[in-house]
Amino acid sequence: MELLLNYIRKYSSSLVSENDFEIIKSYFTFKKLRKKQYFLQEGQVCKHFAFILKGAMRQYYIDEKGTEHFVQLGIENWWMGDRESWAMLTPSRYTIDAWEDTEILTISHADVLKVSQQFPALMEMMRKMDEQNTIATQKRITSTISHTSQRRYTDFTLEYPDFIKRFPQHVIASYIGITKDTLSRVRNKRS
Template sequence: MHEILFKYLNRHLAAPISESDRELIKSVFTPFKIRKRHFFLNEGEICKHYGFIIKGAMRQYMIDDKGVEHIVHLGLENWWVGDRESWVMRSPSNYYIDAWENSELLIVTREDTARLLQELPAFGEVLRVLDDRNNIANQKRITSSISSTAEGRYNDFVSCHPDFLQRFPQHIIASYLGITKETLSRIRRQTLQR
């Protein structure tokens, strides 16, 4: 299980992880299995773990006053899952995170992350790269949501995340894009006709 995480980390590092670093990482990243439709985090809880998805599919969402789900994050293998605001601020989460498929993760606590940052400076390098990529992705998503058409958002989604189309149903993708499933159906139909 940890080998997948090591490969992921090595892709983001200048030098491969040493054997002693591997042992440290193994000691702080705990295997965690979660069944489909079970929660990794509930609204109102403090996010105490961040997870690296080894196998499966997960989603992060909020429910508005009308009971409508709004998907803010989707994740598959080699993606991270957790509520960043709750994790950093130690505040109650506004989100639910659940498994869309039976999933296997490696989870880490905030305290163990701090230990890794102290004892393994290369881990800090990886976190900086991931933070930069996350910020860029969020900025693109915000820009797209305020300036692109529904069709433009869908086309961007398809080009960036084609594997998500196979793993998440239409209503989940529509929510992630901020459109109705009827609008998504129309866009997909028009795309196929071209």
């Protein structure tokens, strides 16, 4: 729970007292996921968001050829969930599972609304998270449509150095929009 408190304090200028945090954490549920265990499956409505305490998760979809395409990766201090399904209450096109044995705190959509009305710090945190998510998405789109494979990989390693240690090449290649063979060539050139 200390990780969550630090996260809230990092992204909010409003003070969060220990008493406030006791109330805030009562809205969260602790869960453990085994490696490869689903948090959300394609076709389900995303009713909860997860804050990762320990471990790693991935969000992906599988195309008609059976190929996995990774759209989000997360490790400690990251949030995971399908934003579209969460906001619109529509079935998700994505699957989210644990890449490693993972410990998470989950919160429901209804509870996010309740707790954020009570505590301005959470509303500010969520606004900043949404801003950062939008910025990261814009950067990723720009990179995908205009940068070389080499540049995409270099940018990824600079932006997310911890991911290189936690996810295999084929996952990183899919995330940055290249094949694993191309990523192998890019990595060999760098060596």
